[in-house]
Amino acid sequence: MGAVVSNPAVSQRELWNRQHCERAVNVEDCDLPTQFGKRVASLLCPPDRLLEFGCAAGRDTLHFATVARSVLGCDFSESALTILMSSATRKGLADRVQVKCYDLNEQFRNDTGEPFSVVYTRCSLHVDDETARRLIADISVNLVPGGLLCAEVKSVTDPLFGLGDEVFRNGFVLPDTQGRGHLRRFWSVEELSMLMKDHFRIVASGTTTEFHLGKETHLVHVIAVLRPFAAAPTGHSASENVL
Numbered sequence: 001m002g003a004v005v006s007n008p009a010v011s012q013r014e015l016w017n018r019q020h021c022e023r024a025v026n027v028e029d030c031d032l033p034t035q036f037g038k039r040v041a042s043l044l045c046p047p048d049r050l051l052e053f054g055c056a057a058g059r060d061t062l063h064f065a066t067v068a069r070s071v072l073g074c075d076f077s078e079s080a081l082t083i084l085m086s087s088a089t090r091k092g093l094a095d096r097v098q099v100k101c102y103d104l105n106e107q108f109r110n111d112t113g114e115p116f117s118v119v120y121t122r123c124s125l126h127v128d129d130e131t132a133r134r135l136i137a138d139i140s141v142n143l144v145p146g147g148l149l150c151a152e153v154k155s156v157t158d159p160l161f162g163l164g165d166e167v168f169r170n171g172f173v174l175p176d177t178q179g180r181g182h183l184r185r186f187w188s189v190e191e192l193s194m195l196m197k198d199h200f201r202i203v204a205s206g207t208t209t210e211f212h213l214g215k216e217t218h219l220v221h222v223i224a225v226l227r228p229f230a231a232a233p234t235g236h237s238a239s240e241n242v243l
């Protein structure tokens with residue numbers, strides 16, 4: 001293992017802190033919600049409480065805050081969370097948005113005292129199998145009965161899959177344009193579904209191709225309902241695209 005991955009959590013946090021600062025200055029559309037974010041927002045209604053992992057500067061977080069009662073955005077980048085809260089204040093949404101500096105490699109603790117109705121994550125599950133299983137278990141104990149888990153991740157068909165050093169199964173570190181090692185984990189729909197199946201029932205899944213910052217990106221997504229099937233929270237349709 002090279003220097004980049006000898007302590008991946010620390011080096012990845014530094015990498016992302018720098019990227020978020022650079023993007024805040026240079027990328028004009030970084031606050032537009034994503035397609036998957038818009039789809040999940042359409043499932044929300046005002047009593048909902050949403051938890052987002054890997055929220056970054058909050059382009060989806062702030063969109064969720066326009067429809068949900070409250071949103072907790074988690075990311076291990078302090079820079080991202082600072083940008084997010086200043087955007088929330090500017091848009092008059094600060095009373096609905098909270099942030100938490102949290103690394104996916106650690107156990108998640110819900111300090112809010114209330115469970116969530118939806119957990120959302122997009123392009124942030126850059127962790128190994130064991131961590132991913134622990135995270136899904138953490139999520140399952142912090143959701144209301146019938147709560148939703150909505151995850152979109154990098155696909156194994158993505159053009160970047162297989163490039164760089166494999167540091168764990170399907171996890172590759174590839175130098176970015178500045179020569180900084182960027183860790184990405186790639187998933188198939190089947191793997192993502194298998195990861196969730198002990199705690200969740202999959203209600204929708206699929207693949208998409210998008211262009212982000214001019215580059216083709218292949219993504220897979222899963223939307224799943226927490227088992228057992230108690231009544232779904234108001235506004236959620238568990239029958240949507242039932243598999």
Ligand SMILES: C[S@@+](CC[C@H](N)C(=O)[O-])C[C@H]1O[C@@H](n2cnc3c(N)ncnc32)[C@H](O)[C@@H]1O
Binds near residue numbers: 124
């Ligand atoms: C590719 S960005 C995705 C941001 C946003 N969800 C979106 O779709 O635009 C990945 C985000 O995950 C965060 N991240 C990466 N690894 C993480 C980890 N181990 N723990 C917490 N956050 C992490 C990064 O700081 C970054 O904000």
